Amino acid sequence: MAFTIFFATSTGKTEDIADRLKELLPGTEAKDVDNIGSIDELVNAESLICCIPTWNTGADEARSGTAWDDLAQDIPNQDFAGKSVAILGLGDSSGYSDFFCDAMEELYTAFLQSGAKMIGKVPTSGYTYDDSKSVIDGKFCGLPIDEDNESELTDQRLNQWVQQINSEA
Ligand SMILES: Cc1cc2nc3c(=O)[nH]c(=O)nc-3n(C[C@H](O)[C@H](O)[C@H](O)COP(=O)(O)O)c2cc1C
16 A cells, blocks of 8 residues: 655654654655645545644644644545545643644544545553543544654654554554
8 A cells, every 4th residue: 555645744753753754665755735736636645645744732623733624624525535644743741741643533534524434543551641632442543752852762663653654464
């Protein structure tokens, strides 16, 4: 299954992770959703990895502060049936411990409503945080990455997750 990586970023960390993910998935493209022409680029992808930072602390909606916020409104109106979608979130588990990677859930729920097959859920063990809207039925609905506090764990987290989504797609 060929993945396309889609990301948005405010200060560059999510773009850096999208690039590192691309290295682990040879032949994969990484696209900034700020630069895509329309949502059709998402709809036309075979399988998707969507990388999203959290900025809008505690918000019910528009938790990313990036172009993902508008796309999340539109995704449920599209048909992603039969496509595998994996979510990856950037956050700060220490500074924003009550809202750790909250934006992942918004995107996860939007894609779920569009009929996508959601892959890449991750156990919460191994993370220290107080609360996260992205924990669903005891698991993170995607892969949390914390470059602010735990960058030394990122390589291992990415490698393990890539194996997981390759087998689940
Ligand atoms: C104003 C502000 C608000 C933030 N809010 C959250 C938050 O609610 N939850 C969280 O996990 N991280 C939060 N963060 C941390 C960022 O998500 C984190 O630094 C991320 O790596 C930024 O990614 P980017 O460089 O791609 O924008 C916040 C950071 C800032 C500066």
